[in-house]
Amino acid sequence: MHVLGIMGSPRRRSNTELLLDAALRGASECGATTRKVLICEADIRPCMEYYQCAVDGTCSIMDDMTHLYDSVVSADVIILSxxxxxxxxxxxxxALVDRCQALWARRYMLKTWHPDTELRRGALIAVGATKGVRLFDGVLLTAKYFFDAVGVRFAEHLLVRGMEDKAQVEGFPEYIDDAAELGRRLVLR
Ligand SMILES: Cc1cc2nc3c(=O)[nH]c(=O)nc-3n(C[C@H](O)[C@H](O)[C@H](O)COP(=O)(O)O)c2cc1C
Incomplete structure (x- = not known):
């Protein structure tokens, strides 16, 4: 079982990364291998609508995404944070989500890729500062269609409100525990 964690914050060692680390730790305690991708340190350019993907399922932009496609396709679990x-x-x-249009094209346009969406699972970890009820509507919707494009079932989410300062989540061990538990569930179910 291999778990790919995508760390989407530009701020290192802060709320998003601490929660993702806990989830990956939980997964690894249950026997999974894990990999964390730091998008902020990767060269992932935005989709330019060249539409090479519609022809052969590949992206003509050559950057760190070129290798990441294999990791996304081969992971059993994907955690987007x-x-x-x-x-x-x-x-x-x-930018990473948009570049996965290439996988959407393989799956739905070219029909050359048939992921096992019963076995492959996805989870979203999202953090926000405010407390509004609709705070996570946007990210939940994007995650839903991202996970569909990359061929995983959207199985879990952890949404944490009220985090503004760097690494503030360290003061809330219950959220860290929730993330570790999420990681364990993703592997055991
Ligand atoms: C450019 C920018 C936009 C933000 N927009 C929102 C927002 O719409 N709603 C919200 O609750 N917090 C917003 N925040 C706050 C962050 O979500 C919050 O500080 C979060 O804890 C950052 O996570 P990190 O520490 O892992 O980077 C924004 C922060 C930045 C820098």
């Missing part, structure tokens, strides 16, 4: 920026994902995370 991001702070809420203006009611959406960070631009770094959104």
């Amino acid at each position: 991001s702070p809420v920026f203006f009611y959406g994902l960070t631009s770094q995370a959104k």
Whole structure:
């Protein structure tokens, strides 16, 4: 069982990464291998609508995404994590999501890729500063269609409100425990 964690915050060692780390730790305690991708340190350019993917399922932009496609396709579990920026994902995370149009094309246009969506699972970890009821509407919707494009079932989410300062979540061990538990559930179910 392999778990791919996508860290979508530009701020290192803060709320998003601490929660993702806990989830990956939980998964690894249950026997999974894990990999964390730091998008903020990767060269992932935005989709340019060249539409090479509609022809052969590949993206003609050559950057760190070129290798990441294999990781996304081969993972058993994908955890997408991001702070809420203006009611959406960070631009770094959104660039990765948009570039997965290539996988959507393989799956739905070319029909050359048939992922086992019963076995493969996805989870969203999102963090925001405010407490509004609709705070996570945008990221939940984007995650739903991202997970569909990359061929995983949207199985879990952890949504944490009221986190503004760097690493503030460290003062809330219950959220760290929730993330570890999420990681364990993703592997055991
Ligand atoms: C550009 C920007 C936009 C933000 N937009 C929102 C927002 O729409 N709603 C909200 O509750 N918090 C918003 N925040 C606050 C972050 O979601 C919050 O500080 C979060 O804890 C950051 O996570 P991190 O520490 O893992 O980077 C925004 C922060 C930035 C820098």
